[in-house]
Amino acid sequence: MIPTKLDGQDDEARADLIERRRCPRCEAPAGSPCRTRVGTVATEYHTGRYDKTALRSGLSVKVPGSRQPGRAWKAGPEVDPGQDLPIDRPGDRVGYARVSLRGQDLAVQVKALTDAGCVKIFQEKISTREAERAEYLAARDSLRPNDILTVTRLDRLGRDMLELIISATDIQASGHRLEILSGPLTGIYDPHGAGKLLFVMLAAMAEIERDFIRERTMDGLAVAAANGKFGGRPRAIDRDTLAIALARRAARESVPSIAKRLGIGRSTLYRTLELHDNGLLALDPAADAAEGGN
Incomplete structure (x- = not known):
């Protein structure tokens, strides 16, 4: 019988227990330690990997020295996960690309999503101020268990902090994951670890920056008007x-x-x-x- 708690185990036993599951964050296979984005062995196991063997928060498990943390990552021998810790279906990447204006091009986002290995890409040209985004909903509803919804940037999900958090939480609550290809939160969104707090902070910062940009734009227009300069298109008839x-x-x-x-x-x-x-x-x-x- 495989234990369901990490308490009372030494470092090697903890590592063996955690490594019975594939990591949902870095996708290290069962039998291997977690890895970082640059291809080295992580110094700590990602919390999403052991959420069925220990508390999902408030616990940190170091990677033992035998796994050589900080060195180049190599896959270890596959292990039998045991009946009470089944290996999850790996899942597919489903891409979502969006631009706000009809004149904008989706090609850059589509290429990035294709290069990331998305098996299907949903595309739409629609303002984020629209009440409903049909293609986004179709992408979300198409996800099967353990699939990953992949976007190129955080702001492709919504126009403000509330919509971003609701979207990410809704995806995770349905048993799926969110992946962001660029920006400070690059990688797979892990709602049980530090990624949750970072996601909320970045969403708030994005909304604040949007307000700052709007304020700076209005101030610039006011200064230009005071100097006799006015924006807009030139007249077609002089x-x-x-x-x-x-x-x-x-x-x-x-x-x-x-x-x-x-x-x-x-x-x-x-x-x-x-x-x-x-x-x-x-x-x-x-x-x-x-x-x-x-």
Whole structure:
């Protein structure tokens, strides 16, 4: 009978017990110690690996010296996990790629997810302010036991701290894992270890940084406006062209005919004339500048 507690065991016995399970974080196979991202033997076992043999928090198990922590990692001989500690199905990586604007390209994310070994990639171009992301929900619902939902960056999951935490927690609660390919939290999200606290902190920092960027942008626009500089697209019709169009319209020439002769779009000319008629666009440069024009 395999014990279910680590208490009272020496270092070697603890290591043997923990190594009966494949590590869900670094994916070290059963019979091998945990490994780091740079390919060396970890100094401590990842907590998600022994959540069925000990308390899932408040316990740290050192890798014994016989496993040579800090040295290049090598797989050890496979072991029989025992009936009460079955080896989990390895699981597949399912990718999710998202951009906010229709004009943005998903190719970079798709390539990164493909290189990471994703067997299927769900893609969508949709603002994070939309109430429901159909492709994200499809990716989440397609996950089988022990599958990994993989994204390129943390912000692909949601627009704020609450949505990020809910998404990650929902994935884990369903028996799945979350993997982030780039950024400070690169790797597989382990909700039982230090990764949980780090995830919350980074999500909060991301939301704060978003607010800082918005505040700095508004301050910059205010300073530019005070100096007589205004953002936005340049006008399609300058003042001279508008003066000609007004004169032709006064002579009862149709707007489509004016637009054709001046080489501008009819809808553009209609909008410009409407702005002028409503007093929102002046021919006088001084008056126009006072309203924030060019």
